[in-house]
Amino acid sequence: MCAAALTFSGLVVTGLAAAQPAAAADPAGYQNVRINEVTSSNNDTVELYNAGPTAVSVSGWKMSDDGFSPQSFSPSSSTIAAGGFVTFNSPKGLGDSDKLVIYTADGTVVDRVDWAASNAKPAMARCGGDGTGAWVTTAPATTFGSANAPACPSALPAASRIRINEVTSDGSDTVELYNGGTSAVSIGSWKYTDGDTGHSPVPISSSPSAASIPAGGYATFDSTLGLGDNDSVFLIDSGGTSVDSVTWATDGAKPSDERCADGTGWFQPATSATLGGANSCSGSGGGTGGGGQTGHLLGGGGALTSGCTPEAPSGTGPTPAGTLAWPGGPDVTIADTVCAFTTSTGPEGRDVSGLAFDPANPSVLWAAKNKNWLYKLVKSNGTWIPDPSWSATGKQIRFAGGSGQPDSEGMTVGGNGHLYVTSERDNASNTVPKDTIMEFDPAATGSTLTPLHQWDMTSQFPQLNTGSKDDANLGFEGVGYVPDTWLTANGWTDPLTGAAYNPANYPLHGSGLFFAGLEWDGTLHVYGLNSDGTFTTFGTIATGKAGVMDVMFDAGTQRIVATCDNTCGETHTFLKVDTAGAIVPDVTYTNPAVMPVDNLEGFAIAPASTCINGFREAVWSDDGIYGLGTGTTSYGHALYSGTFPC
Numbered sequence: 001m002c003a004a005a006l007t008f009s010g011l012v013v014t015g016l017a018a019a020q021p022a023a024a025a026d027p028a029g030y031q032n033v034r035i036n037e038v039t040s041s042n043n044d045t046v047e048l049y050n051a052g053p054t055a056v057s058v059s060g061w062k063m064s065d066d067g068f069s070p071q072s073f074s075p076s077s078s079t080i081a082a083g084g085f086v087t088f089n090s091p092k093g094l095g096d097s098d099k100l101v102i103y104t105a106d107g108t109v110v111d112r113v114d115w116a117a118s119n120a121k122p123a124m125a126r127c128g129g130d131g132t133g134a135w136v137t138t139a140p141a142t143t144f145g146s147a148n149a150p151a152c153p154s155a156l157p158a159a160s161r162i163r164i165n166e167v168t169s170d171g172s173d174t175v176e177l178y179n180g181g182t183s184a185v186s187i188g189s190w191k192y193t194d195g196d197t198g199h200s201p202v203p204i205s206s207s208p209s210a211a212s213i214p215a216g217g218y219a220t221f222d223s224t225l226g227l228g229d230n231d232s233v234f235l236i237d238s239g240g241t242s243v244d245s246v247t248w249a250t251d252g253a254k255p256s257d258e259r260c261a262d263g264t265g266w267f268q269p270a271t272s273a274t275l276g277g278a279n280s281c282s283g284s285g286g287g288t289g290g291g292g293q294t295g296h297l298l299g300g301g302g303a304l305t306s307g308c309t310p311e312a313p314s315g316t317g318p319t320p321a322g323t324l325a326w327p328g329g330p331d332v333t334i335a336d337t338v339c340a341f342t343t344s345t346g347p348e349g350r351d352v353s354g355l356a357f358d359p360a361n362p363s364v365l366w367a368a369k370n371k372n373w374l375y376k377l378v379k380s381n382g383t384w385i386p387d388p389s390w391s392a393t394g395k396q397i398r399f400a401g402g403s404g405q406p407d408s409e410g411m412t413v414g415g416n417g418h419l420y421v422t423s424e425r426d427n428a429s430n431t432v433p434k435d436t437i438m439e440f441d442p443a444a445t446g447s448t449l450t451p452l453h454q455w456d457m458t459s460q461f462p463q464l465n466t467g468s469k470d471d472a473n474l475g476f477e478g479v480g481y482v483p484d485t486w487l488t489a490n491g492w493t494d495p496l497t498g499a500a501y502n503p504a505n506y507p508l509h510g511s512g513l514f515f516a517g518l519e520w521d522g523t524l525h526v527y528g529l530n531s532d533g534t535f536t537t538f539g540t541i542a543t544g545k546a547g548v549m550d551v552m553f554d555a556g557t558q559r560i561v562a563t564c565d566n567t568c569g570e571t572h573t574f575l576k577v578d579t580a581g582a583i584v585p586d587v588t589y590t591n592p593a594v595m596p597v598d599n600l601e602g603f604a605i606a607p608a609s610t611c612i613n614g615f616r617e618a619v620w621s622d623d624g625i626y627g628l629g630t631g632t633t634s635y636g637h638a639l640y641s642g643t644f645p646c
Contacts, residue, residue: 029050029054029055029056030056030104030108030110030247031110031247031248032050032051032056033048033049033050033051033056033058033080033102033110033111034048034049034051034111034126034130034131035047035048035049035100035102035111035112035113036048036049036085036125036126036130036131036148037123037124037125037126037142037143037144037148038094038100038113038115038123038124038125039094039122039123039124039142040093040094040095040096040098040115041122041123043089044089044090044092044093044094045087045088045089045090045123045142045144046063046073046087046088046089046090046100047085047086047087047125047144047145048075048080048085048086048087048102048111049080049084049085049130049131050080050081050082050083050084050085050131051083051130051131054082055079055080055081055082055084056079056080057078057079058075058077058078058079058080058086059078059079059105060072060104060105061073061075061102061103061104061105061110062102062103062105062107063088063090063091063100063101063102063103064100064101064103064197065090065092065094065095065098065099065100065101066095066098066099067092067095067098068092070101070103070107071091071092072091073088073089073090073091074088074089075087075088076088076145085130085144085145085146085147086145087144087145097115097116097240098114098115099112099113099114099115100112100113101197108195108230109195109197109232109247110247111245111247112193112232112234112242112245113135113242114201114234114236114240114241114242115135115240115241115242116239116240116241122137122142123137123142123144124136124137125142125143125148126148127148130147130148135241135242147613147614158181158182158183158184158185159185159237159243160181161179161180161181161182161185161263161324162177162178162179162180162181162185162187162213162235162243162244163177163178163180163244163259163263164176164177164178164233164235164244164245164246164259165177165178165218165258165259165262165263165279166256166257166258166259166270166273166274166275166279167227167233167246167248167253167256167257168227168253168254168255168256168257168273168275169227169228169229169231169248169253169254170253170254170255170256172222173222173223173225173226173227174220174221174222174223174273174275175192175204175220175221175222175223175233176218176219176220176275176276177213177218177219177220177221177235178213178217178218178259178262178263179213179214179215179216179217179218179263180216180262180263180322180323180324180325181215181322182215182321182322183215184212184213184214184215184217185212185213186211186212187204187211187212187213187219188211188212189203189238190203190204190235190236190237190238190243191203191204191235191236192204192221192223192233192234192235192236193225193233193234193236194223194225194226194227194228194231194232194233194234195228195230195231195232195247196225196231199225201234201236202224202225204221215321215322216321216322218275218276218277220275220276227253229253229254230248231247231248231253232245232246232247232248233245233246246267248267253269254269255270255271255272255273256269256270256272256273256274256275257269257270258270258273258274258279258280259279262278262279263325296330296331296332296594297331297332297333297334297594297595297628297633297634298331298332298333298334299333299334299335299382299633300334300338300627300632300633300634300635300637301338301633302337302338302339302636303338304338304339304635304636305338305339305342305349307342307347307348307349308338308339308342308347308348308349308625308636309348309349309350310349310350310624310625310626310627310630310635310636311348311350311624311625311626312624312626312629313565313566313597313598313599313624313626314599315566315567315599316566316567316597317546317566317567317568317569318568318569319568319569319570319571319590320544320545320568320569320571320588322588323569323571323588323589323590324587324588324589324590325589325590326589326590326591326592326593326642327589327644327645328592328615328618328642328643328644328645329592329615329642329643330592330593330594331592331594331642331643332592332594332595332640332641332642333382333640333641333642334627334633334634334637334639334640334641335382335383335384335619335637335639335640335641336383336384336385336637336638336639337383337385337637338636338637339625339636340385340386340637340638340639341367341369341373341375341394341625341638343369343371343373343393343394343396345371345372345373345396345405345427346369346370346371346373349625349636349638350370350623350624350625350638351369351370351371351623352367352368352369352370352375352602352621352622352623352625352638352639353367353368353369353370353408353409353410353477353549353550353601353602353621353623354367354368354408354409354410354411354412354421354422354478354479354550354601354602354621355367355368355411355550355602355603355604355619355620355621356411356412356413356419356552356604357413357604357605357606357607358413358417359413359555359607360413360417362606362607362609362610363378363379364376364377364378364387365377365378365384365604365619366411366413366419366442367411367602367621368408368409368410368411368421368602369394369408370407370408370409370427370623371405371407371408371427372396372397372398372404372405372406372407372408372427373394373395373396373397373408374394374395374397374408374411374419374421374440374449375391375394375395376390376391376442384619384639384641390442391447395446395447395448395449396447396448396449397421397438397440397448397449397450397451398448398449398450398451399423399426399434399436399438399451399454400438400450400451400454401450402448402450404426404427404428404434405426405427405428406421406423406426406427406434406436406438407423407424407425407426407427407430407434407473408421408422408423409422409423409424409476409477409478409601410422410476410477410478410479410480410516410517410550410551411479412479412480412481412514412551412552413481414439414481414510414512414514415481415483415510415511415512416510416511417442418439418440418441418442418452419439419440419441419442420437420438420439420440420479420481420514420529421437421438421440421479422435422436422437422438422476422477422478422479422516423435423436423438423476424464424472424473424474424475424476424477424519425469425472425473425475430469430472430473431467431468431469431472432465432472433458433461433464433465433471433472433475434456434458434475435456435457435458435460435461435464435475435476435516436454436455436456436457436458436476437454437455437457437476437479437514437516437527437529438451438453438454438455439451439452439453439454439529440452453529453531453533454533455527455529455533455534455535457476457516457525457527457535457537458475460525460537461475461518461520463520464520473519474518474519474520475518475519475520476516476517476518476519477517477518477519477547477548477549477550477601478516478517478548478549478550478551478552478562478563478601479514479515479516479517479551480514480515480517480551480552480553480560480561481512481513481514481553482512482513482514482515482553482560483511483512483553484501484503484511484512484513485511486553486555486558487501487503487512487513487577488500488501488502488503490558490576490577491577491581492577492581492582492583493580493581493582494538495538495539496536496538496539500581506528506530506536508528508530508531508532508534509528509529509530509531509536510528510529510531513526513527513528513538514526514527514528514529515527515541515551515553515560516551517543517548517549517550517551517562518548519547519548519549520547521546521547522542522543522544522545522546522547522548522562522564522568523540523541523542523543523548524540524541524543524548524551524560524562524575524583525537525539525540525541526538526539526540526541541575541583542585543562543573543575543585544573544585544588545562545564545568545571545573545588546564546567546568547564547565547567547568548562548563548564549563549564549565549567549600549601549602549603550562550563550601550602550603550604551563552603552604552605554574554605555607555608556605556607556608556611556616556646557574558576559574559575559576559586560574560575560576560583561573561574561575561603561605562575563601563602563603565598565599565600565601565623566597566598566599566600569590570590570591570595570597570600571588571589571590571591572588572589572590572591572603573585573586573587573588574586574587574588574589591620592642595620595640595642596622596626596627596628596629596634598622598623598624598626598627599622599623599624599626600620600621600622600623600640601621601622601623602619602620602621602623603618603619603620603621604618604619605617605618605644606618606619606644608646611646614645614646615643615644615645615646616643616644616645616646617641617642617643617644618641618642618643618644619639619640619641619642620639620640620642621638621639621640622637622638622639622640623638625637625638
């Protein structure tokens with residue numbers, strides 16, 4: 001259980017890998033084992049976590065602190081399963097200000113953690129991700145032998161975003177640090193040590209390239225201790241507490257060992273060093289231990305059906321500064337069958353965009369396909385498929401009166417259980433914008449759905465009406481229903497009155513407002529959709545992103561989520577109501593490192609009621625069904641499934 005933040009730094013959350021099937025213990029998998037929780041109160045218990053893909057034997061392992069030599073211990077199990085835990089009681093007492101070092105049977109250092117006075121009382125645990133998260137002092141309850149709480153306190157300091165990013169042991173023995181946070185961090189009084197327990201931590205101040213690391217920046221220093229073929233680096237902050245670590249096997253850091261991607265991914269051998277700049281990620285992979293976890297892209301494959309034509313992504317842009325690592329598990333599964341979404345108006349199988357879980361029935365995932373189709377998806381053997389009881393091929397939608405071909409992009413489920421779909425133009429006349437929100441009853445029979453209500457906001461966006469189909473295609477891309485209860489409970493200020501939002505002032509709008517994302521500039525536009533066909537415009541919200549492709553409200557995090565595809569580095573910005581009553585960005589996450597960099601236009605997080613072991617499903621849609629490219633198992637697939645913290 002994670003609680004009060006300490007005044008020292010830790011690691012950025014990268015998630016918890018799902019438990020894997022039992023496998024033979026890997027004698028060399030020690031690089032994936034991390035100290036995960038420790039207490040210096042009474043029983044002096046230690047928990048180890050295995051972030052790797054295979055079981056690891058801990059038979060014959062030892063431990064030491066700063067006052068005794070390596071001692072044997074009796075673990076709760078002789079092997080740690082992939083994604084699993086073992087615990088043991090220290091054979092010697094652990095002090096108020098101490099260190100803990102774990103060794104393999106041959107004396108190789110596995111991991112180390114240092115703490116200042118009383119920080120391990122009642123216990124100290126990683127939050128934000130087992131094996132990877134920031135160290136915090138826990139509440140009286142401990143979680144030895146099971147997952148730590150997934151969320152970190154909001155008061156973690158900026159230094160918690162510093163990561164060891166690259167290291168060389170080829171003679172230069174250089175270490176690179178990366179700041180994945182939003183503010184500069186001073187490292188002038190920090191220290192480091194290596195895997196030789198005879199070495200005491202030494203200052204990095206004698207040789208760093210910078211005494212302070214700017215947000216999104218790098219600093220390097222040369223190790224005066226010398227780094228070996230099989231070694232470790234442990235980074236320690238000015239308070240004497242561990243920040244980050246990396247361990248590598250023989251020749252793992254020649255010419256260098258680097259994270260892919262910067263500050264968030266797993267370590268892998270590099271073909272060339274890129275010290276002081278972005279990692280090349282051009283090596284062979286395979287990985288060494290350190291604050292990330294190995295991710296895998298699972299499933300997929302199959303031959304493309306006739307007419308199914310993937311399309312390479314376009315418009316790739318930079319990731320916003322301060323973006324954090326994906327907070328869920330590192331593994332992602334291809335979650336549909338190949339070429340599953342071919343239709344009469346879209347035989348190429350592309351264009352699945354908006355996604356939304358049904359809050360009343362989380363086993364249902366709704367999907368919108370650009371060329372006027374809706375799908376009700378259900379799970380079958382772990383794969384999302386069209387529900388045959390609703391329509392095995394999807395249902396076509398029309399504008400009011402049964403006309404046109406809505407360029408259906410975003411969708412959400414309203415408080416009344418109806419489906420609300422955005423369209424940015426009529427595909428029958430695609431040079432003319434038609435930015436509308438349409439309401440459909442999912443219980444309506446027939447293969448074609450006509451809206452119960454339709455609200456047209458086109459006149460608010462004259463910049464899209466240029467006669468260009470490209471400009472007309474930059475309108476409403478996503479939409480999310482946000483309940484009034486959240487807006488009022490969090491003190492949102494009504495832009496129309498300047499006072500606290502009072503839903504009773506708008507008697508025809510239902511039980512919540514709709515936030516439509518404009519691809520043109522990444523803004524959110526807030527509307528009350530009235531039952532008489534009129535609407536109330538509440539203004540515009542800046543997301544800090546160049547574009548928005550999907551919008552949702554997540555009751556689990558109590559945040560509005562604005563998603564951008566490769567245009568903004570595949571990112572998700574969570575927005576909150578601030579103390580002044582305005583809706584503002586809170587934190588931005590990127591996708592799991594194994595995900596393709598494509599036009600991933602749809603994103604949905606399952607309701608918290610579906611949580612298992614602290615995590616729930618997240619689903620993405622690939623508009624171009626391009627995946628990782630021709631010849632890969634992801635080519636021709638539209639849906640991906642991962643995990644997100646509860």
